[in-house]
Amino acid sequence: MRRVLVGLASGALVAAIVVAAGCASLATPEAPSTATPATSGTAAPQASQQVKDGAALYVQFSCVRCHGADGAGGIPNRLNVGGDDTIPPLNNALRDKTEAFTNAAQITQILMEGSVVSSKPGVINMPSWKGVMSDAQASAIAAYVLAGFPHVGPAVDFNVAKASDIYSAYACIICHGQVGANASPSPAPNPASADKVVPLLRNAGDNVSAAEMLGFIMNGSVTAPGKKGELLMPAWGQILSTQQVKAVLPYIQDGPKGGKLPPPPAPSPLASPAAAAPAAPSPAGSP
């Protein structure tokens, strides 16, 4: 049984895209998914545990940051000139009928392989989660997508302000591990890459300048042409706000200065499957 979003304001979605198209500067994202659907409070009790887990994982793995609440898509990908200038919706209610997801494998495959639309700096690509996402987690996310994004996940704050919270909410921690040497979790393996591992951040032994780090955060990094299943650094320039970039940059500082920072707090449980509050995206929060 597939639950379809009730009363989704697709007009609002179109409006959001139009507004977004008018703004050309980086790092001032329009609120992802301002298409606030009617909250259907009845969805929660009927969803299976797998779908509930999927809803939480959709937030934990930062899918919500790029594909929006309720999988509404529409977040600008302005630098993808000649290709899609927005990130696709995942919600079948918003997808072209001919492109509707009909089985889990269509979703789990892209979760493991990723999809590089362009290796041009700043273009947002679909990351591969191979080695950081278990098959069970991928299946749970697929079940949640196929169930039509019922409101059974944790609330989502699109204006996360604290560096350590940004680091969790945007899944930096999933790929890079906790900041600093010997922190747990450790950086994810990346066997298909030259380095074989995702770089450690706040690495005292590697003096990457703040300017260079800023470039990675804004523009991402894809080893052209982008191997399937290689973890890539997503471009966050159109996803994170200027304030969020400014907050997270000193937090991940490399070199001797980074080595002197106080230890990071335990990662906040932003996406515990137990939390069943309906997703409540905050309204347009552009600075």
Ligand code: HEC
């Ligand atoms: C950094 C931004 C970003 C993140 C994070 C992200 N995606 Fe994507 N995703 C994209 C982009 C961009 C595309 C379009 C790729 C293309 O056109 O080939 C995409 C494509 C997809 C597709 C294929 C859509 C289609 O129309 O065929 C699926 C499914 C998908 N993503 C699921 C997810 C899930 C689930 C997560 C969380 C685990 C996730 N994505 C996280 C940016 C992102």
Ligand code: HEC
């Ligand atoms: C899907 C996995 C993934 C996620 C999520 C991710 N990164 Fe990365 N990041 C990478 C990979 C892989 C590289 C290495 C890229 C390369 O060498 O070309 C990288 C490189 C970097 C670098 C350059 C580090 C160096 O020593 O060269 C910085 C800085 C960085 N990421 C910050 C972040 C921040 C901040 C976030 C969260 C907002 C984040 N990353 C989220 C995979 C990821």
